[in-house]
Amino acid sequence: MELSLSARVLWTAGFCELVVLVLVLIARGRWRSFPVFSAYISFQVVETIVLYGIHRFGNAQAYFWFFWIGAIVDLALQISVVFELTGIVLKPTGTWVRDARKMFLLLALTGTVVAAAISYGVNPTVPSSLDNWIEKGNLFAAMLNAQLFVAMGLASTRLGLAWRHHVMGIATGWAAWAVVGLFVEAAYSYFGTNWHGAVLDNVRIVVYQIATIYWTINLWLPEPETRTLSPEMQSYLTGLQQHVKLGPQGVSSMQRR
Amino acid sequence: MGILVFIVFSVVLTLGIVIVHWNARRLTGEDWETLVARIQPVPFEGLEKVALDYLQPQGNQLLIEPEELWQLVGGFDGLKRMRQNADSIIQLAAYVRYWNFDESIVVAERIRQDAVMLKRALFRIHIHMLFSMRKLHVPFHVHQAASSYYLMTRRVLALYQTNQFVLYPRLIEVL
Numbered sequence: 001m002e003l004s005l006s007a008r009v010l011w012t013a014g015f016c017e018l019v020v021l022v023l024v025l026i027a028r029g030r031w032r033s034f035p036v037f038s039a040y041i042s043f044q045v046v047e048t049i050v051l052y053g054i055h056r057f058g059n060a061q062a063y064f065w066f067f068w069i070g071a072i073v074d075l076a077l078q079i080s081v082v083f084e085l086t087g088i089v090l091k092p093t094g095t096w097v098r099d100a101r102k103m104f105l106l107l108a109l110t111g112t113v114v115a116a117a118i119s120y121g122v123n124p125t126v127p128s129s130l131d132n133w134i135e136k137g138n139l140f141a142a143m144l145n146a147q148l149f150v151a152m153g154l155a156s157t158r159l160g161l162a163w164r165h166h167v168m169g170i171a172t173g174w175a176a177w178a179v180v181g182l183f184v185e186a187a188y189s190y191f192g193t194n195w196h197g198a199v200l201d202n203v204r205i206v207v208y209q210i211a212t213i214y215w216t217i218n219l220w221l222p223e224p225e226t227r228t229l230s231p232e233m234q235s236y237l238t239g240l241q242q243h244v245k246l247g248p249q250g251v252s253s254m255q256r257r
Numbered sequence: 258m259g260i261l262v263f264i265v266f267s268v269v270l271t272l273g274i275v276i277v278h279w280n281a282r283r284l285t286g287e288d289w290e291t292l293v294a295r296i297q298p299v300p301f302e303g304l305e306k307v308a309l310d311y312l313q314p315q316g317n318q319l320l321i322e323p324e325e326l327w328q329l330v331g332g333f334d335g336l337k338r339m340r341q342n343a344d345s346i347i348q349l350a351a352y353v354r355y356w357n358f359d360e361s362i363v364v365a366e367r368i369r370q371d372a373v374m375l376k377r378a379l380f381r382i383h384i385h386m387l388f389s390m391r392k393l394h395v396p397f398h399v400h401q402a403a404s405s406y407y408l409m410t411r412r413v414l415a416l417y418q419t420n421q422f423v424l425y426p427r428l429i430e431v432l
Binding site for chain 1: 267
C-alpha cells in the first residue's frame with residue numbers, strides 16, 4: 001500500500017514533533033513530574049518507528065496485528081495519563097483531598113457505564129461484524145477519555161483545587177484532542193469510513209500535532225516561581241508574633257506588681 | 258437512534274470540558290482582591306462568642322439560650338452568608354500557594370474539612386426548619402456551624418499571618 005504525499009508529510013511531521021517533545025521532557029526533567037505522560041509520548045515515538053518499519057519491510061498481516069496491539073496499549077496509556085493528572089490535582093499532598101476520591105470515582109464510574117451502554121447501542125455504518133465491534137470500541141474509547149477528564153475537572157474545581165501551570169498545559173491540549181476525537185468518531189460511525197475517512201483522520205492528526213507543539217512549548221517553559229518566605233523571615237515573623245503576644249501580658253503583669 | 262444519543266452525550270461532554278476548563282483557569286487566574294470582595298459580612302463577635310462557648314467550655318455551659326444563640330449568629334441570613342463565605346475562605350487559603358505551596362495545600366485541606374462540617378450542620382438546620390421537626394436539635398447544629406466557621410477563619414488568618422503579612426490586615430478587616 002503506497003502512502004499519499006499528505007499522509008507522509010503528516011506522519012513525518014508528527015514523528016518529529018513527538019521526538020522534540022520527548023527531548024523536552026528529558027532535558028527539562030519534566031518526566032519526573034509526569035512519568036506516565038512521558039511514557040505515553042515515548043511509546044508513540046517507538047510505535048511510529050515500528051509501524052513504519054513493518055509498513056516498509058513487513059507484510060499486511062504483521063502490520064494489522066502490531067497496529068491493533070499498539071492501539072490497545074495506546075488506550076491503556078491514555079487512561080493512565082488522565083489518572084496521572086487526577087493524582088496530581090486531587091492528591092496535592094500525596095493523599096486524597098477530602099471528598100475528592102468519592103466524587104471522582106462516582107463521576108468516573110457513572111460516565112463509564114453510560115459510555116459503555118451508548119457504544120453498545122450504536123450501530124455503526126461499517127461493512128463487517130469485526131469492523132462494527134472495532135468502531136464500537138473506538139466510540140467507547142473516545143467517550144471514556146473525555147468523560148474521565150470531565151470527572152477529574154469537576155471534582156477538582158468543585159473542591160477549589162487549582163491546577164498548576166504544566167498540568168493546565170497538558171490538560172488544555174488533552175481536552176481539545178478529546179473533543180475532536182468524539183466528533184470524528186461520531187462522523188465515522190454515522191457516515192461510514194468511506195465518507196471522507198482520510199480527511200477526518202487528518203483533522204484528528206492535525207489537532208493532535210497542534211496539541212503536541214503546545215505541550216512542547218508549555219513544558220519547556222518553567223513553572224511560575226512560587227514565592228516562599230525565606231527561613232530567616234519566617235523566624236523573624238514568628239518571633240514578632242510571640243513578642244506581640246507577650247507584650248500585653250508583660251504590661252498587665254507589671255501593672256499587677 | 259444510538260448515534261443520536263452518542264452525539265448528545267458528546268455535546269454534553271464537550272460542554273463539560275469547556276466549563277471545567279473555564280473554571281480551572283478562573284481558579285488559577287483569579288486575583289486576591291476578587292476573592293476578598295466575595296466575602297460577605299457576618300456578625301463575627303457574636304459568632305466568636307458561640308464558637309468559644311462550644312470549643313472552650315467554661316463553668317456554665319448553658320449560659321447562651323437557644324434564642325440568643327440564633328441572634329448571635331445572625332439568624333438564617335448569617336448562616337447563609339457563612340455558607341457562601343466557606344468556599345471563598347478555601348480559595349483564599351489556596352491562594353497562599355504563591356508564597357508557600359506546601360503549607361497552603363495542607364491548611365486549605367483542613368479548612369475544607371471544617372467546611373464539610375459547616376455545610377452538614379447548615380443542611381441539617383435547613384431540614385429541621387423546613388419540616389418543623391425536632392427543633393430541639395437546631396441549637397446543637399448552630400453551635401457546630403459557628404465553631405466550624407470560626408476555625409476556618411482562624412486557620413486562614415494564621416496562614417496569612419505567617420506567609421503574607423502585607424495582606425493580613427486587610428483579611429482581618431474583611432473576616
